[in-house]
Amino acid sequence: xxxxxxxxxxxxxxxxxxxxxxxxxxxxxxxxxxxxxxxxxxxxxxxxxxxxxxxxxxxxxxxxxxxxxxxxxxxxxxxxxxxxxxxxxxxxxxxxxxxxxxxxxxxxxxxxxxxxxxxxxxxxxxxxxxxxxxxxxxxxxxxxxxxxxxxxxxxxxxxxxxxxxxxxxxxxxxxxxxxxxxxxxxxxxxxxxxxxxxxxxxxxxxxxxxxxxxxxxxxxxxxxxxxxxxxxxxxxxxxxxxxxxxxxxxxxxxxxxxxxxxxxxxxxxxxxxxxxxx
Amino acid sequence: xxxxxxxxxxxxxxxxxxxxxxxxxxxxxxxxxxxxxxxxxxxxxxxxxxxxxxxxxxxxxxxxxxxxxxxxxxxxxxxxxxxxxxxxxxxxxxxxxxxxxxxxxxxxxxxxxxxxxxxxxxxxxxxxxxxxxxxxxxxxxxxxxxxxxxxxxxxxxxxxxxxxxxxxxxxxxxxxxxxxxxxxxxxxxxxxxxxxxxxxxxxxxxxxxxxxxxxxxxxxxxxxxxxxxxxxxxxxxxxxxxxxxxxxxxxxxxxxxxxxxxxxxxxxxxxxxxxxxxxxxxxxxxxxxxxxxxxxxxxxxx
Numbered sequence: 108x109x110x111x112x113x114x115x116x117x118x119x120x121x122x123x124x125x126x127x128x129x130x131x132x133x134x135x136x137x138x139x140x141x142x143x144x145x146x147x148x149x150x151x152x153x154x155x156x157x158x159x160x161x162x163x164x165x166x167x168x169x170x171x172x173x174x175x176x177x178x179x180x181x182x183x184x185x186x187x188x189x190x191x192x193x194x195x196x197x198x199x200x201x202x203x204x205x206x207x208x209x210x211x212x213x214x215x216x217x218x219x220x221x222x223x224x225x226x227x228x229x230x231x232x233x234x235x236x237x238x239x240x241x242x243x244x245x246x247x248x249x250x251x252x253x254x255x256x257x258x259x260x261x262x263x264x265x266x267x268x269x270x271x272x273x274x275x276x277x278x279x280x281x282x283x284x285x286x287x288x289x290x291x292x293x294x295x296x297x298x299x300x301x302x303x304x305x306x307x308x309x310x311x312x313x314x315x316x317x318x319x320x321x322x323x324x325x326x327x328x329x330x331x332x333x334x335x336x337x338x339x340x341x342x343x344x345x346x347x348x349x350x351x352x353x354x355x356x357x358x359x360x361x362x363x364x365x366x367x368x369x370x371x372x373x374x375x376x377x378x379x380x381x382x383x384x385x
Numbered sequence: 386x387x388x389x390x391x392x393x394x395x396x397x398x399x400x401x402x403x404x405x406x407x408x409x410x411x412x413x414x415x416x417x418x419x420x421x422x423x424x425x426x427x428x429x430x431x432x433x434x435x436x437x438x439x440x441x442x443x444x445x446x447x448x449x450x451x452x453x454x455x456x457x458x459x460x461x462x463x464x465x466x467x468x469x470x471x472x473x474x475x476x477x478x479x480x481x482x483x484x485x486x487x488x489x490x491x492x493x494x495x496x497x498x499x500x501x502x503x504x505x506x507x508x509x510x511x512x513x514x515x516x517x518x519x520x521x522x523x524x525x526x527x528x529x530x531x532x533x534x535x536x537x538x539x540x541x542x543x544x545x546x547x548x549x550x551x552x553x554x555x556x557x558x559x560x561x562x563x564x565x566x567x568x569x570x571x572x573x574x575x576x577x578x579x580x581x582x583x584x585x586x587x588x589x590x591x592x593x594x595x596x597x598x599x600x601x602x603x604x605x606x607x608x609x610x611x612x613x614x615x616x617x618x619x620x621x622x623x624x625x626x627x628x629x630x631x632x633x634x635x636x637x638x639x640x641x642x643x644x645x646x647x648x649x650x651x652x653x654x655x656x657x658x659x660x661x662x663x664x665x666x667x668x669x670x671x672x673x674x675x676x677x678x679x680x681x682x683x684x685x686x687x
Contacts, residue, residue: 117581117584117585118496118497118577118580118581118584118590118593119584119589119590119593120492120493120590120594121493121496121497124489124490124492124493125493125497125499127486127489127490127493128486128489128490128493128494128505131486131489131490132490132505132508132509135554135557135558135561136508136509136511136512136558136561137508138527139523139524139526139527139558140511140515140523142523142526142527142532142533143519143522143523143526145533146526185428185429185432188425188428188429188432189429189432189433191425191429192425192426192428192429192430193429195416196422196425196426198426198430204429204430204433206669206673207433207437207438208433208437209669209672210437210441210665210669211437213615213619213665213666213668213669213672214440214441214619214661214662214665215618215619215620215621215638215639215661215664215665216517216619216621216622216639217619217621217639217640217642217643217658217661218444218619218639218642218658218661218662218665219440221444221642221643221646221654221655221658222440222441222443222444222658222662223440225443225447225651225655226439226440226443231443232439232443233435233439253436256436257436257437257440260432260436260437276415279415280415283415289416289417289418314514317516318514318515318516318517318518318519319516319517320516320517320518320621320622320625321517321621321622321625321639325643325646338516338517338518338519338622339518341518341519341522342518342625342626345522345525345626348531350525350526350529350531353522354522354526357516357518357519357522360516360519361515361516361519364514364515364516365514367514368507368510368511368514372507
């Protein structure tokens with residue numbers, strides 16, 4: 108082990124590249140993020156509490172976190188179905204649909220926002236038939252939900268897909284030949300093996316939806332207390348020069364993201380420890 | 386295939402039949418009834434068509450709804466041209482910065498062992514999980530009139546916020562991890578043997594990097610730059626917070642889409658949006674091609 112470490116040190120440039128990496132990381136990422144936390148410390152606990160417990164802030168959090176969670180759940184179910192179809196079945200244009208899954212990653216959020224709004228507006232291709240059924244999507248919380256489903260779907264698919272691909276076929280065959288019905292095999296054998304990946308996908312889709320701005324604000328309607336998401340409230344407070352309010356809301360959202368990163372890291376470690384060496 | 390064929394030829398017909406049956410039975414254990422399969426495929430295709438394909442189609446349908454002349458006229462507007470120029474400039478700055486950082490960071494992280502490596506990678510990944518709005522806000526808090534460096538910047542007459550430097554900084558923050566994350570796993574997998582050989586034969590560190598390492602990771606570099614660039618050109622939330630929306634000056638393409646859309650200039654808004662959508666499609670196609678190259682390199686190594 109020490110021989111390996113010693114040999115690795117024979118390559119030059121560690122001090123220089125590590126120094127540059129840490130400096131650049133600090134300048135672009137760490138100092139700006141630390142500035143946000145420092146700014147929030149300027150607020151008294153009472154001020155902080157008053158901002159966070161105001162009706163408008165609470166409602167923005169409720170809309171953002173509630174709808175993001177609901178959308179992530181839809182992504183979990185639909186994402187699993189898509190992964191299953193892509194990995195296990197052969198159908199026309201399968202590879203094309205596989206590639207299409209990445210569109211929400213690649214499409215700029217503002218473009219997704221105006222496109223979804225045009226699609227679901229009352230005269231839109233999907234909005235018109237839905238309106239005939241009495242369902243209003245654009246400019247309501249349902250619109251936010253739809254946009255969050257759109258941006259979250261690749262997270263579940265791309266996290267679960269490789270795990271299902273690598274799943275050992277013999278476990279399933281064993282379960283089947285020992286008399287388990289197909290449904291039992293899926294619930295008791297396959298689902299538990301996919302568990303960590305499914306949870307990771309759910310967490311990533313949720314994190315992305317909570318912070319999402321561009322694809323949501325066009326379709327949301329942005330009515331305070333009803334369809335106003337937390338990131339938009341930050342922007343509004345900034346434009347009113349209420350920096351303290353913007354900072355307090357941002358710090359709460361940032362802490363939630365950090366908790367999610369931490370949880371996902373733990374999930375990954377758990378998943379790795381469960382997989383027997385193949 | 387030929388092995389199997391030879392195998393079955395040597396079997397008696399009844400034995401061969403039994404084998405086929407056994408194989409079919411094994412496959413049956415791993416699949417669902419036909420009806421279930423059709424429903425699952427239909428659900429997947431329908432969902433992707435409604436939520437992913439239709440929004441893309443709508444962009445182009447709206448952009449060309451008044452014909453190709455109106456489309457081209459919208460793109461030739463001075464405001465559109467200045468937005469395109471600014472977007473290209475900002476993307477060039479932030480992709481350039483992140484490319485250099487990515488190469489430097491990947492060298493330090495992938496080629497050496499040290500404590501806290503996982504933590505360092507987590508820090509590099511941070512921008513992926515920060516809301517775009519917050520990515521812009523942090524720079525307002527640093528460089529805004531009430532910010533930590535606001536007074537100093539004003540005294541020295543340096544404009545960061547509501548100008549190109551602020552937009553480039555916010556974009557660099559948001560796209561920070563892309564190149565480094567594309568290179569670290571690739572360079573870790575390739576190990577250090579080739580570099581060590583070059584060094585022991587008397588090459589300098591820089592020579593080793595440019596002649597040995599870089600050729601090995603060129604597809605990975607392209608891959609990282611591609612994704613970094615797509616995000617840099619398309620970033621909306623972070624840029625929106627720091628741009629100040631000065632018409633013809635600090636509006637990038639995504640910001641112009643918003644402004645035109647809010648002014649009910651739908652053809653113009655979707656014309657700009659269609660350029661960004663094409664960028665996304667080209668990026669996806671190039672990404673698929675590059676992934677194939679990366680997989681081939683991977684297969685060759687093993």
